[in-house]
Amino acid sequence: MFDLILLFLSILLYVFSYPPFNFSFLIFFTLIPLFHLISRVSEKEAFWYGFLYGFGFYGINFYWIPNLLRNFVNFYFGIFVNLLLISYLSLYNGLFLWGIKKRNSFLFPAFFWCFLEFIKSIGPLAFNWGTLGEPLVNVYPLLQWASIFGGLGLSFIVVLINTILYYFFKMPIRKKIFSILFVFLLFLVGEILGAVSYDSQIKLKVGVVQGNYDSFSKYYLRDIEDQLRVHKDLTLLLPDDLYLIVWAESVLFCTLNNYPSYLKELKDLAKEKGAYLIVGALKYEKGKIYNSAYLFSPFSDEYETYSKVQLVPFVEELPFSFLFPNYIKSLVGGYSRGEGFYPFKTPLANIGTLICFESLFSYTAREQIRNGADILVVITNDGWFQGTPAVWQHRNLSLIRAVENRAPLVQTANTGVTFFVDPYGKILWESREGEKSIYYQDVLINKNGFSLYRVWGDIPLFMAFIIYLIFRMKS
Numbered sequence: 001m002f003d004l005i006l007l008f009l010s011i012l013l014y015v016f017s018y019p020p021f022n023f024s025f026l027i028f029f030t031l032i033p034l035f036h037l038i039s040r041v042s043e044k045e046a047f048w049y050g051f052l053y054g055f056g057f058y059g060i061n062f063y064w065i066p067n068l069l070r071n072f073v074n075f076y077f078g079i080f081v082n083l084l085l086i087s088y089l090s091l092y093n094g095l096f097l098w099g100i101k102k103r104n105s106f107l108f109p110a111f112f113w114c115f116l117e118f119i120k121s122i123g124p125l126a127f128n129w130g131t132l133g134e135p136l137v138n139v140y141p142l143l144q145w146a147s148i149f150g151g152l153g154l155s156f157i158v159v160l161i162n163t164i165l166y167y168f169f170k171m172p173i174r175k176k177i178f179s180i181l182f183v184f185l186l187f188l189v190g191e192i193l194g195a196v197s198y199d200s201q202i203k204l205k206v207g208v209v210q211g212n213y214d215s216f217s218k219y220y221l222r223d224i225e226d227q228l229r230v231h232k233d234l235t236l237l238l239p240d241d242l243y244l245i246v247w248a249e250s251v252l253f254c255t256l257n258n259y260p261s262y263l264k265e266l267k268d269l270a271k272e273k274g275a276y277l278i279v280g281a282l283k284y285e286k287g288k289i290y291n292s293a294y295l296f297s298p299f300s301d302e303y304e305t306y307s308k309v310q311l312v313p314f315v316e317e318l319p320f321s322f323l324f325p326n327y328i329k330s331l332v333g334g335y336s337r338g339e340g341f342y343p344f345k346t347p348l349a350n351i352g353t354l355i356c357f358e359s360l361f362s363y364t365a366r367e368q369i370r371n372g373a374d375i376l377v378v379i380t381n382d383g384w385f386q387g388t389p390a391v392w393q394h395r396n397l398s399l400i401r402a403v404e405n406r407a408p409l410v411q412t413a414n415t416g417v418t419f420f421v422d423p424y425g426k427i428l429w430e431s432r433e434g435e436k437s438i439y440y441q442d443v444l445i446n447k448n449g450f451s452l453y454r455v456w457g458d459i460p461l462f463m464a465f466i467i468y469l470i471f472r473m474k475s
Contacts, residue, residue, distance in 0.1 A: 382416030
């Protein structure tokens with residue numbers, strides 16, 4: 001019974017550190033009961049307790065998924081997929097506790113957690129939701145470490161602080177002093193990183209349009225002309241001196257490149273406003289359908305597109321489709337992946353666009369930046385989340401992408417949270433959830449913006465892990 005109490009406590013600490021509760025400091029304690037628990041159980045039991053830890057957290061966190069998939073297939077398939085997803089993700093938590101039970105040392109938990117978190121973020125089932133580092137968006141000094149070690153680095157810090165706190169009262173006085181100084185330095189250096197300012201070279205005035213529509217309504221799925229009218233009317237209310245205007249993902253739920261009349265309206269709108277216009281819509285090309293962003297220029301009749309590369313498993317694509325009957329195949333997926341992360345090039349700044357789910361992953365934004373982007377723009381259809389905490393969790397992950405790359409970021413949602421964030425993770429403005437709104441903001445661009453994470457990505461963490469393992473094997 002005591003072991004189950006420890007497990008339940010760890011799950012609660014994890015859950016309450018996340019939106020909608022946002023008691024972020026609790027994340028520094030979530031692993032401590034588990035560390036005590038595994039000292040009392042076998043390796044096999046450690047795995048299952050870890051699995052249940054993940055199952056409890058993800059089960060609470062992803063309660064909205066069956067309702068989402070009900071709108072594509074049916075509720076029971078949604079439950080099946082949710083259980084499959086939760087079970088899959090929980091395996092990593094099980095492996096984590098099994099691993100540290102088998103090879104326990106002071107630094108191993110932090111390295112091993114990050115290794116598993118990385119594996120979880122790649123492959124056909126990639127789903128980078130629920131990272132331990134996400135609550136640090138509310139801990140400004142520690143958030144700044146993302147500019148050096150990325151989102152994985154934030155998770156490393158969280159596990160390391162949990163480990164320090166667990167061992168603290170067992171340490172000799174010298175190690176206690178060292179541990180206190182180390183944590184103090186984490187905060188101090190983070191404050192310094194957040195205080196280093198870069199001179200902005202360019203000021204872009206960017207406008208956003210949040211149409212606030214239900215992603216499952218007849219209005220959204222079928223009445224495309226009304227969608228266009230609503231967003232056009234809102235856009236015309238924005239000032240005429242904007243450089244860029246951003247609409248949300250799938251604002252026009254059609255293969256836009258096959259609708260010349262809509263294309264003409266959008267080209268004319270960009271020219272009328274004298275601004276570049278990003279619009280989310282589908283694209284049909286060579287027998288394939290893409291989830292895309294269209295860029296319309298005020299100076300040309302041509303348009304550019306960026307197509308989503310990192311698709312949502314079981315929604316936009318069906319992993320291991322050979323396992324499923326044709327009925328399911330016909331309802332889920334059907335989208336193709338874009339060719340790469342290429343920013344839109346404009347005279348004043350290159351615009352790196354991410355579409356919805358892509359902002360969960362560090363590599364997507366980093367690739368856009370490395371390919372020349374000066375500003376990150378996330379267009380998303382958070383109406384799928386229907387007022388759940390997932391709206392805010394998505395916002396937090398997008399925010400981390402800005403800090404990792406020391407680049408300003410603008411996120412435009414159909415409904416949910418539209419916001420502007422600076423390269424240090426400070427929210428400049430954000431909408432209220434579930435409102436129709438427009439807003440514009442000066443975005444400061446630094447063409448020489450720099451972060452170490454841009455340069456080396458996750459390589460330092462993995463190199464350190466390899467060196468650590470070699471050292472441990474020799475000793």
